[in-house]
Amino acid sequence: MIKTIDEIIQLLDASLTAEDFTENKALLRSMLTQLRNESQLIDFKSEKMLKDKHVLNSLLKKTSEDLHLALKELQLRADELNTLLSTIPALVYFKDRELRYQLVNDAYMEFVEKPMKEIIGKQMEDIIPEHNEKEKYGHYEKLVLLKGEPIYNLEEKVTKNGEQLWIASNLAAVKNDQGEIIGLVGISWDITQARTYQNQLETAKDQAEEGTRAKSEFLANMSHEIRTPLNGIIGMSHILSNTELTEKQQEFVHILISSGDTLLSLINDILDFSKIEAGKIDFEEKDFELNTIIKDVYNVLSLKAEEKSLLFSFEPDNKIPQRFNGDEYRLKQVILNLTNNAIKFTDQGFVKVMINHLGSSKGYHELKFTVKDSGIGIPKDRLDQLFNAFTQVDASMTKAYGGTGLGLTISKKLVGMMEGKMGVESKLGQGSSFWFTVKLKYPENKTSADIIETENPSQQSMLDENLVVLLAEDNLVNQKIASYNLKQLGYRVEIANNGQEAIEKFKENEYNFILMDIQMPVMNGHDATKEIRRLEEEMAGRKHTPIIALTANAMRGDMERCFAVGMDAYLSKPFKSADLMNVLKEYIITD
């Protein structure tokens, strides 16, 4: 532009002196036009640049603000992260691929008692030389770097200032944007206290288990101690019932026997409970009559019901078969338990036991027993826990109504073992209805039990009158009961008061079989049996004499011990004629 203006000036200067101005006029006009075009362009450019400047300044300003805000936000995040790292009660550290520390938190510095600058770039052995399991820890660190998968709850022992500490760690790989593993992050915390608690817990558990074992032993001893006199009561009651008695006396004796049996069952049940808990319980398979059970239960409980003026009734439907094969005592125990409960928790109205035949198939009858009462009922929220051990609806109930709280638990388990179910429907204040089902086998026709249950000696002479039995038993009452039962079966009985006597008698006579008590003075049943077996080997021509163990010590393992010393069978005291008969049938005289 300047150039054009200079040219115009020159031209104008020339024109001042020129003779003919016309020639320059056209040139001047063209140059001015060019000048005009150029300044138009400049005008446009400057206008556009002003606009650009305005917009770009604004953009720059806003972008700077954004950037400032973003940086502030970033700083805030970094501060938060720092706060988190420094307040977290765990040791946090970053390591690179060579397992050199890159960053640790305050807790870590405190733990190793070193400042950050002495830690960064170093490896663990420089920082915690007293680490007990460096190799193990290093191995896991390398594994994380290699596989990229985290490892949780790695536990290790560390000795610090002579004190042994337990440390748990989580390790995880750190990856870059490309997914390459560039290091690892570890979080460790002191679990020494937790470990101590754990040890204490284990000790407590051992002690509790020891307590349970002691309880079992106590139960075993108690059952033995209780059974011996009970044995006497029941046995003598049986003998009494076979003497001349008035009808009234006969009835009393029967109640005596029935109560004794129930008490025995209860003792057995306490033992059963521990057996159930151990998952081991035995079931008898014997023919029985349902009516006997009903009568027994009625006899035991009618007095109580009468005392409370309750209507107490059994309502079996008419389709029910009378005879079954199964465990009479277990079944009775369940009915007795439910009925006893019903009477206990009913103050007025009724208690009735309904029995229904649900059907028969594959050699089994299925029965349903329902014990319905008009008692206090059970709150809905307690129904679920009713069948748990030691549970009554309310702890205060135990005081008011008595009972161990074991009954329903045992009953439900027993029913379950008889392939049945147990349940309850109840409304608070409107009574309860406990029910259970059981599967019972069809009876075996004409078993020995059938015969014996008639309890008529004249019909039991299926056995040879000349048969002789040796009874080794130290307790006089037991001697009498056993003798009585054996005689009922047609045996002649010789008695030995201890194991030593039994051996002497064995040497002199041959017996059809020997009944051997286990716990006897001078020589116990086990040792006597061993000796007898030894003698049988020595004395030519002596055939094998069956030995049946008699024991009140009905704990698990007893049977095994008896067989180990050479006994052939096992009878739990007190035994009935029927029990003995079964054993004889099965083990002794089958041939």
Place this chain on the structure above:
Amino acid sequence: MIQSKSFAAKNYPEFVMRFEKVLKDLSFEPTLAFAFVSVNLPIKDIISHFNEKDIKLFGASSCGELLFDDSHELISEDGAIFTFTNCNPKYFKSKVFNREKLSSFEFGATIGDYCREAYSNPSLIVAASGLSLDGQALVEGVQASAGKNTTMFGGLAGDNSKFEQTFTFDENGISDHGAVTIVFDADHMTVTGLATSGWIGLGADLKVTKSVGNIVYEVDEKPALEVYKKYLSVNDEDLPAIGIEYPLMIKRDDGSHALRAVLGIDKEKDSLLFAGSVPQGSTVTFSSSPGFDVVETTKNDLENFYETQAEADLFILFSCMARHLALGPLIAQEIKLAADRWKTPVLGFFTYGEIGTNKGTSCDFYNQTFTLLLLKEH
């Protein structure tokens, strides 16, 4: 070889006079004509003249017209330019479309169907009217129907930067909501060209957090209109004009960019209407022309293009009106570059959006570009 003859007119009387004169002196039989006309001229009256002479017409209202040939170096802002050609009628088919209630995509697909049926190897030029049209969706619609690799050129009609009503037309009628098209038989006609912008992104990346088609409601979870006004520190009345000069640049995942000029605003909804789709979730920045050097970019691109295609019968230029605003008088320089290099006439108009196909890529919808279409009959 297509022969052509062009003229310009500032008003209707001038058009009538020149139309008759040029037609009388024409050394060839005209079959197809192009017309780019200001909305201030009586377009319907103009159309009737072509209709009477039975000459096919491809026309659009404009934001300024351009014509560079032996006798013109013209950039007009409220006039009209016309070009007669003798394109072989066997090699082209023309048709107007009315959009009615179709979406931009469906509208494009309808046009694509027509392309596919016209020739086995079709190339399309299209001018579309209606400010609510989404140019990107239109292109995708055509591609969905006629094939991804269909060559396509064209532009969105303008209305002297008033953003009120734009028109497309042929010799039979006019529409403010449609498109005029010519499908060429690419086996007998070279239809090629280039699209070049030179615009650069400015400032921080922003995220489009709410948008539907070509309407953007939220950027960085703030009302879109507010963001535009705040970042550029302008007022309502500066929009949409300022949004044309400083459009949004969409940064695509594949590294390519697309510019989106603002065509309208909705004060009630605080939203912005763009000339093409702005997908929700897009990363965008503001953008600006890099200054007057942008002509250098065009020059390089033209030079490279000349290397691949030195022969041409006729050029049609769809140049963004924002480019005209940014370059001012300099706009003539880049147009002249093309006319001089090939020594071939260039006619065209300033658009609200360009459609073009760069060699080796598929067609795209643009803003701020210099989109040049080269025609050559075999």
